[in-house]
Amino acid sequence: MKKHWGNPPSLQAWNSTSQPCDWPEIWCESGRVVVVRLAQMNITGTLPTTICELENILEIMILNNDISGTIPQSIRNCSKLETLDLTGNFLTGPIPGELFLLQNLNYLTLKDNMLSGELPNPIELVSLSFLDLSYNHLNGSIPADIGKLYNLSTLILSNNSLSGSIPNGLFRLPQLSSLTLGHNMLSGEIPRHIEGSILRSVVFSHNYLNGSIPEELGKLCSLSLLDLSNNSLSGSIPNGLFSLKGLSYLFLGHNSLSGGIPASMDFESLQEIDLSHNYLNGSIPKGFGELSEFRSLDLSDNQFSGDILAIVSHFSSKHIYQATIRLCSNILSGRIPYEFTIQASINNCFDVLNMCSNNEVMGLPSCPPSKLCSDEKFQGFLSCPPKKPKHVIIRVLAAFGGLVVGLVGLIVILFVTGKSRSKKRVCDATEWDMICFQKLDFTKWDILSSLSDNNLIGTGGLSDNNLIGTGGSGKVYRIPLNQTGKYVAVKWIWNKRKPGHRLEKEFLAEVQTLGSICHTSIVKLLCCISSKNTKLLVYEYMKNQSLHRWLHGRKKGASSDGNLVLRVVLDWPTRLQIAIRVAQGLSYMHHDCSPPIIHRDIKSSNILLDSEFCAKIADFGLAKFLTRNRDPETASAIAGTFGYIAPEYARTAKVNVKIDIYSFGVVLLELATGRGAVIQDEHINLAEWAWRHCKEEKSIIDALDEDIKEACFLEEMSAMFKLGLSCTATAPSTRPSMREVLQILHSRSFNRSWEEVRKMLLAPPFKY
Incomplete structure (x- = not known):
């Protein structure tokens, strides 16, 4: 050894x-x-x-x-x-x-x-x-045979890409005390037949589980930790869960649970409970205030109602000064005691703005009225102040001075009134409609007032100061949400006249597509705000912007502000994870959506990166639902971007999943080589360049990105290069499916030899 x-x-x-x-x-x-x-x-x-x-x-x-x-x-x-x-x-x-x-x-x-x-x-x-x-x-999937391991006491399969349902046999294992399956892609319902009387820990968080929470979980008398957060669970919370004396941690946040919470609780050791981001309603039980051990209570983003003073009175001074209590974004009312407000502000127990989005809660630090005005009675928003008629103000001015003073005053008034009217246009509820696709902690007035207060609205649309992207169907801007420190991305489609037919069609396509799907690798469409001549699509903000920016948009030796810095390069592990995340999103669109969804414009600039460099697919303005028979459809016009368009699509305008696979293959080649989709100095696209490299029997290693070409990564980088060639094969039938692509990326190896790849390509890619 x-x-x-x-x-x-x-x-x-x-x-x-x-x-x-x-x-x-x-x-x-x-x-x-x-x-x-x-x-x-x-x-x-x-x-x-x-x-x-x-x-x-x-x-x-x-x-x-x-x-x-x-x-x-x-x-x-x-x-x-x-x-x-x-x-x-x-x-x-x-x-x-x-x-x-x-x-x-x-x-x-x-x-x-x-x-x-x-x-x-x-x-x-x-x-x-x-x-x-x-x-x-x-x-x-998780093999059913695991349910036959009768001596198993601890099973931990978390943080993988396991799919399928949870085997029924897991809850029948007599010795099982800890079951952890979180951060996978598991789906279906939680098994109902539960016999694990000694189970102490159950963690199924961050999956795609649906259905209701089984009543039988409330019968696990030894349970200490239950984490079902970040799934798609619905229905009410079983009353039995609130009677488990030994339960210390209960995490059910980020689901679609509804109903109320029982008034009585039998917890003896509960320390943390998170029920946030659900649809729970009714009153907040005083039983929470009787818990002697709890350190954290999060009921935010629900529909709880009641008087805040009565709720606060349930909690002891120990809770107020030592625990974290989050009640933001409900429909609470009343006044918070002064001493509680001060301590809450010190401990950051309450997000002040989100408490403002409760219903008429008073006693909080003031919310600036100019930034939270509304002509509708939104929760916690002040009414827009009434505008005084011009003739009243003119009379007042005329009474104090002569003609010159009156003229100067009139000019000032007209200017102020003009700005006031401009502001009123933003506060006029009749001009703007809003359709929500997610649970939001902001209203349309947060967006519109932010546009106005930051002078982003002009006669020709938004100021380019906040521009973060431009596409065929509109410009995208970073917009701050007032007082929260958060940002959203707003795609602005604007026209002095009625929006053109093409833009209208792309706008509807994007709303229809993103409004109907939900996946961690697809950017979230939060809401749509529209008026007669303007359409706004509001997305989650992706801090690190596009993959294209990181691969091709940074010049050596200089940062965006002109200062000399070292070039920032995406390392190989990050690039590989980006490819996997995008492949997961495309696999979901092609194989799990009914009917399948074809993006039609996959490219590095439509792949966005969040603060952790997790990738998400964006810009569905050209997306198309495939008919159920899955035969190729003929598009009314060629969509997409030069360098990424599949050759058969360019010739025939036929739409099927293979055109997305071709485009993704180009992205894989970008990740592996560091080159752009179009190689300007050679006047060819990247797929053709890679094909020539293959035909001339050059070494794959010579094609890889010099900035990250390390010995320990060469095998994986070479595999991605070959996979990119496979995806951009001239014959669509020889391209792998997205499920196959995802499997290859997970395995980090491509089992086809270099010679097999050469034979598979058959002919050079079509020249546009």
């Missing part, structure tokens, strides 16, 4: 001057090695295939090192193995099926690696009590 890893300094004590049983990190029984523990030893290389030649080995722990490559199939020879811990390495490839046949294995953790593929099936780990495969890139 030491020789296999290149004789690392950390293993210098392993030498022939002593017996292996005397070496550090080694334990023996009866002169035979039974335990190898190598934690944080700076070991690099792969797992040796000979490791199971230690016939009596019971425990292998090689964690938090730099082990790469795959888990060898020879692991099946460790027939006596009881513990295997390979946490925190760089292992890739699928989990070998042989590993899941070791009947003596009791403890298995492969967390925090880069493993991919589906979970092995069958599973015969009859002795297994602990299984942790979290923080990998595993996909496919």
Whole structure:
């Protein structure tokens, strides 16, 4: 083993001057090695295939090192193995099926690696009590065989890309105490048949689960943690959950739950509860104030009503001064006690503006009336002050002076009144309509008053000071939401006359498409605000703007403000995750939407990045629903952007999913090579350039982006280059589906040889 890893300094004590049983990190029984523990030893290389030649080995722990490559199939020879811990390495490839046949294995953790593929099936780990495969890139469904591991006490599969439903058998495992499946792509309902009487922790957060919360969860008397947040659960919260004496943490936020909360609660140890971003209503029970241990209560963004003074009176001074209480964006009314307001402001327990969006709550720090005015009775908004008639003011001025003073006063009045009328246009409810597609913590007046107060509205539209993007169907601006410190992105479609037919059609396409879909890899359309001559589409704001900006828009040696700085380059792991996220969104559009949705304008400038560089697909102005028979449709006109348009679409205007796959292939080539979709100095597009590179039998490595070309990434970068070529193949039938593309990206390898890719391309890409 030491020789296999290149004789690392950390293993210098392993030498022939002593017996292996005397070496550090080694334990023996009866002169035979039974335990190898190598934690944080700076070991690099792969797992040796000979490791199971230690016939009596019971425990292998090689964690938090730099082990790469795959888990060898020879692991099946460790027939006596009881513990295997390979946490925190760089292992890739699928989990070998042989590993899941070791009947003596009791403890298995492969967390925090880069493993991919589906979970092995069958599973015969009859002795297994602990299984942790979290923080990998595993996909496919959870095998039903896991429900037969009757000795299993802990199951952690979180932070993967697992899909499908939760197997019914998981809740029937008699020894299971901890079940963590969060941050996956699981769907369907939570199983109803629950027998896990000793379950202490259930975490299903950040999935796509729907249906109601099973009443049976309220019968798990040992439950301490329940996290079902960020799903699509509906219906009411089971009363039984509020009777679990041992429950310490209850997280049900960001769902579509409705109904009220029981007046009585039997919690004895509850510390944190989050029911935010739902549709819960009724009064807030005084039972919350009787909880002696709680540290955090979040009921924000619901429809709770009642008098705020009565609600606050439920809480003790200990709660007020030490706990976090969030009640923002409900329909509460009344006055908050002064001492509570002061402490709330100090502890930031209340978001002051969001408390303003409760109904007539008083006693809060004042909300600037000029920025929160409305001619309608929106929650917490002040009425726009009435405008005084001109002739009244003129009489007053005339009474105080002569002709010159009167003329000067008249000019001033006309100017002020003109601005007042301009402001009134923004506050006139009859001119603007709003359609919401998400639960919002702002109103149309936040948007419109922000446009006005920031002098962004002019006779020709918005000021370019806040311009962050331009597309075929409009300009996009960054707009601050007054007082919140948050931003939204507003696409402005404006015309002095009636909007043109094309813009109107693209506007309706975008509203229809984004209003009907919801996916973490697709930018959220929050609402649509429109008047007679103006249309505004309001999106979530993506702080890091477009992928195109990061790949091609930054010049060496200079920042956007002109200062000399080092060039900022997207590293390879970030580029790979961007590709995966976009592929997830396109796979959802093509395979999970009915009818399928064709974007028709996939390009790097329509891929936006949030503050964490998570990618989302944007600009659905050219999107088209495919007919249910999925036959190609003929578009009325060619849509898309030069360099990204599939050759058959350019010739025939036929629309199907393959044109999006072609465009995404160009994006993959951009990510791998760092080149733009059009190579100006050679007067060809990137797909044709890559095809020539292939035809001339040049090395793939020579085509890769020099800025990030490191030895440890070459295999993955080469795989993406080949995948980009496959997606841009001239014959649409030879292009992979988006599901296949996503699977390849997850696996980080492309199993077609360079020669096979050359044959597949058949002919050079069509020249526009």
